[in-house]
Amino acid sequence: MTSFNTLFNRMFQEKSRTVYLIYLIQAFASLCFSVWMIISMKGDPNVMVINGHHEVTNHLISYLLIFGVMMFITSFFANFVYWIISSIKNEKINRSQTWRLIPISDTKFLLSNFGTAFISYLWLMILEGITVAVTCLPVLTVNEVRKNLADFFSRSQQLGTQDWWGLLGALVLVILLGYAWYAIVSLINLSSRSIMEFLPNGSSKFIMFIVRVVIILAIIWLLSKATTVVFGAIGNFIPFLADGNNDLQMSGTLVAFLLFDVVVTLIDILLLNKFVEAKQN
Amino acid sequence: MEFKDNIPIYLQIEQYLYRQIALGKMKAGEKIPSVRKLALELTVNVNTVQRALQQMNDQGILYTKRGEGNFVTEDTELLAKTKQTLIDNELDEFVQNMEKLGVKKENLITILEKYLKKCEG
Amino acid sequence: MNDLLTVKDLTYRKNQKTILKDANLNLSSGKIVALLGENGAGKTTLMRIIAGVAKNYKGEVNLEGTTKEAARKAKLSFTDGLTGFSDSTKIKDVVKFYATIFQDFDENEFDELRKFMKLDNDMKLSQLSRGMREKLIIALTFARKADLYLLDEPFGGIDAMARKKIINSIILWKDEKATILISDHFVNEISSLLDEVVIVKDHTILEHKSADDIRQNHETIEEYYESFYADEDDE
Numbered sequence: 001m002t003s004f005n006t007l008f009n010r011m012f013q014e015k016s017r018t019v020y021l022i023y024l025i026q027a028f029a030s031l032c033f034s035v036w037m038i039i040s041m042k043g044d045p046n047v048m049v050i051n052g053h054h055e056v057t058n059h060l061i062s063y064l065l066i067f068g069v070m071m072f073i074t075s076f077f078a079n080f081v082y083w084i085i086s087s088i089k090n091e092k093i094n095r096s097q098t099w100r101l102i103p104i105s106d107t108k109f110l111l112s113n114f115g116t117a118f119i120s121y122l123w124l125m126i127l128e129g130i131t132v133a134v135t136c137l138p139v140l141t142v143n144e145v146r147k148n149l150a151d152f153f154s155r156s157q158q159l160g161t162q163d164w165w166g167l168l169g170a171l172v173l174v175i176l177l178g179y180a181w182y183a184i185v186s187l188i189n190l191s192s193r194s195i196m197e198f199l200p201n202g203s204s205k206f207i208m209f210i211v212r213v214v215i216i217l218a219i220i221w222l223l224s225k226a227t228t229v230v231f232g233a234i235g236n237f238i239p240f241l242a243d244g245n246n247d248l249q250m251s252g253t254l255v256a257f258l259l260f261d262v263v264v265t266l267i268d269i270l271l272l273n274k275f276v277e278a279k280q281n
Numbered sequence: 282m283e284f285k286d287n288i289p290i291y292l293q294i295e296q297y298l299y300r301q302i303a304l305g306k307m308k309a310g311e312k313i314p315s316v317r318k319l320a321l322e323l324t325v326n327v328n329t330v331q332r333a334l335q336q337m338n339d340q341g342i343l344y345t346k347r348g349e350g351n352f353v354t355e356d357t358e359l360l361a362k363t364k365q366t367l368i369d370n371e372l373d374e375f376v377q378n379m380e381k382l383g384v385k386k387e388n389l390i391t392i393l394e395k396y397l398k399k400c401e402g
Numbered sequence: 403m404n405d406l407l408t409v410k411d412l413t414y415r416k417n418q419k420t421i422l423k424d425a426n427l428n429l430s431s432g433k434i435v436a437l438l439g440e441n442g443a444g445k446t447t448l449m450r451i452i453a454g455v456a457k458n459y460k461g462e463v464n465l466e467g468t469t470k471e472a473a474r475k476a477k478l479s480f481t482d483g484l485t486g487f488s489d490s491t492k493i494k495d496v497v498k499f500y501a502t503i504f505q506d507f508d509e510n511e512f513d514e515l516r517k518f519m520k521l522d523n524d525m526k527l528s529q530l531s532r533g534m535r536e537k538l539i540i541a542l543t544f545a546r547k548a549d550l551y552l553l554d555e556p557f558g559g560i561d562a563m564a565r566k567k568i569i570n571s572i573i574l575w576k577d578e579k580a581t582i583l584i585s586d587h588f589v590n591e592i593s594s595l596l597d598e599v600v601i602v603k604d605h606t607i608l609e610h611k612s613a614d615d616i617r618q619n620h621e622t623i624e625e626y627y628e629s630f631y632a633d634e635d636d637e
Contacts (some may be wrong), residue, residue, distance in 0.1 A: 006502060052453045101482055273457075278456075286590075326434055326596070
């Protein structure tokens with residue numbers, strides 16, 4: 001039988017290919033934008049005006065900075081695109097006979113699918129982050145820039161340990177939300193597929209399409225109803241969460257989302273295991 | 282090799298091997314090709330070859346030497362008998378076919394002699 | 403003799419239609435078995451259920467003592483249409499996938515089969531004709547050391563000469579203990595190879611007979627199969 005690690009690595013290999021492709025396209029686009037920007041700029045790019053001071057650096061640093069900024073801007077678009085593509089890829093894998101013939105339990109299969117989608121998304125962000133950091137770092141050699149940053153950081157020292165916990169909590173929340181996205185998309189896809197297994201076949205394509213849309217809308221409605229109920233329930237059972245105490249409130253939200261992720265995942269596993277078949281080759 | 286699909290294949294394989302032996306292509310005491318090789322040669326299932334060989338072993342035409350494979354018997358009497366059986370089968374078919382064509386058994390020998398003379402001439 | 407595969411009281415419905423009802427089948431190891439039936443009779447469905455890619459059925463499928471899907475998938479090799487790969491994937495990359503995923507995939511064996519079928523490792527899937535693609539699928543299926551091979555219409559796009567070659571390779575590469583279940587329309591080419599015949603008709607497994615028993619009655623496999631449809635012509 002195939003181990004979870006083997007499947008995970010292999011799935012990640014597949015998905016990272018798309019990551020590299022998007023990254024390259026993004027880099028190329030950023031390059032084009034940078035060149036366009038530099039050409040259309042009036043005056044010298046290597047002269048920076050910071051706080052009224054004129055600083056002259058060499059051209060390379062400013063070009064790199066411009067590129068880095070472009071990468072940062074395009075990352076919003078690129079990440080959104082990959083978000084969509086990775087979700088579609090996930091569902092394709094869920095229904096692919098080549099993948100479903102792999103000797104591994106449906107639970108591990110699904111978890112690997114979600115996990116690799118999420119990690120590959122992070123990987124894209126890491127690649128972008130490194131690129132932006134590397135291209136923007138040289139600008140720190142400019143004295144004025146360093147002075148301003150130092151100022152900013154000394155002002156930020158007012159952040160206490162509480163804020164660090166908050167930051168960590170926010171990070172965990174983002175992870176849980178990211179995972180939740182893939183789980184929900186699967187939920188919509190797997191449940192509509194499951195229902196369609198029971199519908200008579202002879203109906204026209206149009207009817208099938210309508211049915212799918214209805215199912216999708218129904219699931220979304222159910223989900224929003226479920227989340228309000230769940231959060232309400234948690235609020236009721238643990239009343240002190242509603243209080244201003246930040247930490248507990250944050251923990252409560254985290255627990256709620258964790259529970260949400262677990263429940264949606266369990267439903268997905270159930271659907272995949274009991275109803276959703278691989279597409280016939 | 283083309284086998285008839287309405288006679289058990291193992292029987293046909295037996296027939297084929299009997300012929301090989303009768304024709305001298307497989308000599309007394311000689312090792313016959315392995316089961317796998319025969320299966321490949323004749324494009325048949327290994328199981329079918331094994332069944333045929335088993336039958337031939339039971340009848341004594343073949344014998345097995347452990348670890349070495351199947352060998353043709355050295356019993357010349359048995360071999361001669363087998364050859365005779367094959368010849369008899371051919372004659373059976375010939376007589377039957379001739380009868381279907383309207384040639385009666387009494388006239389068979391004369392017709393045959395005439396035919397053989399024509400071949401020589 | 404221990405049964406390799408046991409299918410008990412299998413009932414399967416899809417889109418409100420009954421495809422199979424109370425189907426029963428027992429296969430022993432080391433046999434070459436033909437799965438015969440009309441288009442749509444349920445042959446592919448049966449294989450997909452055994453292979454674990456069709457779901458929501460009633461009844462039991464037991465392969466070498468296990469009913470769990472993942473365990474079954476490890477013990478069987480099913481001809482897969484390779485739709486999980488993009489068209490630009492090279493054969494050697496497809497092989498890498500299988501070699502990584504399946505522990506019983508033998509790369510050397512695949513290479514021999516590949517050379518036998520005259521396929522080039524650097525060819526992309528999009529460059530393969532239908533026949534070449536089917537040859538690749540057969541090579542991949544048999545490169546795995548499985549106990550049960552499920553071949554779903556493996557010869558559709560392959561010409562008669564190549565079919566003979568491939569059948570030869572099946573004989574060469576099949577392990578003694580392994581069982582092959584082939585569903586195909588070209589009964590004739592493979593009939594001399596068959597140990598047993600299974601007929602799928604009327605939404606169930608109608609008959610399961612040894613090939614030699616059929617021939618003992620002076621019937622060809624094809625005649626035997628067609629006899630099931632004889633009354634329908636009379637209408």
